[in-house]
Amino acid sequence: GEDVxxxxxxxxxxxxxxxxxxxxxDSSSTYLYWYKQEPGAxxxxxxxxxxxxxxxxxxxxxxxxxxxxKHLSLRIADTQTGDSAIYFCAERIGNQGGKLIFGQGTxxxxxx
Amino acid sequence: xxxxxxxxRHKITKRxxxxxxxxxxxxxxxxxxxxxxxxxxGPEFLTYFQNEAQLEKSRxxxxxxxxxxxxxxxxxxxxxxxEQGDSAxxxxxxxxTSPRDRGQLNSPLHFGNGTRLTVT
Numbered sequence: 001g002e003d004v005x006x007x008x009x010x011x012x013x014x015x016x017x018x019x020x021x022x023x024x025x026d027s028s029s030t031y032l033y034w035y036k037q038e039p040g041a042x043x044x045x046x047x048x049x050x051x052x053x054x055x056x057x058x059x060x061x062x063x064x065x066x067x068x069x070k071h072l073s074l075r076i077a078d079t080q081t082g083d084s085a086i087y088f089c090a091e092r093i094g095n096q097g098g099k100l101i102f103g104q105g106t107x108x109x110x111x112x
Numbered sequence: 113x114x115x116x117x118x119x120x121r122h123k124i125t126k127r128x129x130x131x132x133x134x135x136x137x138x139x140x141x142x143x144x145x146x147x148x149x150x151x152x153x154g155p156e157f158l159t160y161f162q163n164e165a166q167l168e169k170s171r172x173x174x175x176x177x178x179x180x181x182x183x184x185x186x187x188x189x190x191x192x193x194x195e196q197g198d199s200a201x202x203x204x205x206x207x208x209t210s211p212r213d214r215g216q217l218n219s220p221l222h223f224g225n226g227t228r229l230t231v232t
Contacts, residue, residue, distance in 0.1 A: 004154070033220065042116075042203055042223040043155070088154050097168055098143060098207060100221060102154030 022089030137206030
């Protein structure tokens with residue numbers, strides 16, 4: 001079945017790098033996404049990676065994909081207090097209408 | 113603002129009442145999705161539309177829930193005889209697809225800010 005797992009909490013100091021990890025089970029995933037959710041708000045798309053790529057970099061964000069191990073990570077360089085939020089990993093399964101399966105979210109806390 | 117719009121932002125209702133939420137997607141987006149998010153969890157898929165056609169419904173969508181998208185633009189989600197377990201954030205998302213590539217184009221889902229439902 002389809003399942004996406006994330007660790008629940010991560011705490012870092014301002015200026016450090018944050019690495020948020022995610023594992024998924026469905027090998028037919030086509031795209032994998034990272035969304036950010038601030039309190040009381042909807043989900044903001046941060047970045048995504050196609051399943052035949054290993055890495056994608058977008059400014060402070062680096063996504064690494066290990067398709068063999070079904071492991072996805074999001075690295076945030078120079079983490080700022082404004083990065084404190086819940087980060088969701090999501091997979092898009094092929095031929096399922098574009099719907100996404102989400103993990104339970106990782107709460108990132110950035111301490112000054 | 114041309115993003116996905118949801119109304120109301122918050123709804124408090126008594127158990128047993130009916131509620132209806134509205135979602136206005138981004139105007140050129142032909143696919144519209146409803147998700148439910150409970151506290152401490154990720155969003156769970158409920159249903160989605162391609163234009164006015166409802167193409168898939170999750171098992172989470174009990175017979176008390178009904179969603180419509182009559183003209184292929186805005187959508188409504190109605191919950192009848194609400195229960196306390198229905199308390200959650202209801203999120204709407206939309207994306208565009210190209211008929212030529214049968215929806216495989218990676219246009220990502222764009223989410224609204226959600227409607228938070230509290231059933232007392």
